Structures are given as C-alpha cells and as structure tokens.
Amino acid sequence: MISFTSKQRYYFCSSPMDMRKDIDPLSEVVRSQMGLDPFLDESVFIFMSKTLRTMKILYRGRRRFELIKIRLDDEKFFLPIFDEKRSCYKICWSDFVALTEGVQVTKMMIKEDAA
Template identity: 40%
Template sequence: MIRPDAGLRVYLCREPVDMRKQIDGLALLVQEAMELNPFEEAVFVFGNRQRDKVKILFWERNGFVVWYKRLEKERFKWPARLDGDTLSLSGQELNWLLDGYDISAMQPHKALNFQSVG
C-alpha cells in the first residue's frame, strides 16, 4: 500500500467535497478555496459528506496524482471544525486518519528540549 512519509506536509480540507471532482477540480479547490499552491511538495486531502471516501491530490514532478480510498463500512474520523477551512497535518497523522483513528483525540507526549544533562 502507498502511504505518505511521516515528514510530508499534509493539508486537509475540512469542508466536504463532491467526489465527482477530478484532478483539475481538486487542484482549483487547493488554489482558490484553500489558498495554497497545488504544485508544492505536499498532499491535499479531501473527504465527502458521508466521510466514507477520501481523495488525496499531489504533484509528482511532471503531473498530478490522485489517490482514492472508499470504505465499505465505518467512517473516517474527520477532525472537528476549528479555525479556518484547512488543517495542517503530519504524514503520520494522515496515516492514522486513513487507518480510522480519531486524530483530534490523540495527543503525543510533549517534546522536551534540554540544554544540558544533570
């Protein structure tokens, strides 16, 4: 299975998207609604109203790629609406979302930054 690298930038469109949209329509959504550059080194994630389908758009060197996943049962646990219509995720969080985890409920340990030992 193809999955994004943990360090990849991921932008999630919080609003439901018509899954009939293809590459051009999704790229236009990235540019106009999300106000992002569809050609940057990132993936753009879209879900439908029922939250049982996801499309991921990304630019790969010389053309766009769309990755599509449809669930037979269950639903994706889409993050709750906060500020704005776009949410930035890590590649790991996207993998968790695709696996069915509620990423808004998952909190990692805080990062510690020490300057010396003892």
C-alpha cells in the same frame, strides 16, 4: 507509485467535497478554498465526502499529479481537529496514516510545529 513519508506536507480540506471531482477541479479547490498553491512539490491534499466514507488524496510529485480514492465499506473516517487560526487543516504524517487507515482517535492535539 506514491510513497507517503513524514517529509511531505499534508493539508486537509475543511469542507465536504464532491467526490466526482478529478485532478483539475480539486487543484482549483486547493487554490481558491484552501489558499494554497497546488503545484508545491511533495504536497498532499486530502478531501472528504459529506458521508465521511470516501476520501480523495491529491498528491503533487515531481512534475506530475496523482489522485487516489479510498472508500470504506462500513466505517467512517474521522475528522482532524479544526484550528481556528488556519484556513485549512495541516496535519502531520502520523495523523495522515491514522486517517487513511480509518483509525478512530479519541484525543488529538495540535502541535505547533505542524504550522
């Protein structure tokens, strides 16, 4: 079972994702589109559907991958603020919690320590 903590690294894919993709195709997206190594331990990769109602979370734990799918009934997930300096979003744990709970944030700032 996955326990998300503030010690993990959270990366949000900047482009909408086909929610039919499974672990292997999403790992390739992490490598090719996000420019990251999908095998980094304690890394969490977040993918959003075009409609913003479905999210997939690819987690790399110790010697295994896990995949979670979250679908909202009526609401939409919010998108984090895009930082032009990065090839993908990197968000902090508190933003991840707000994102997965479907909380709408009206103002979000990018912290330099999230780099």
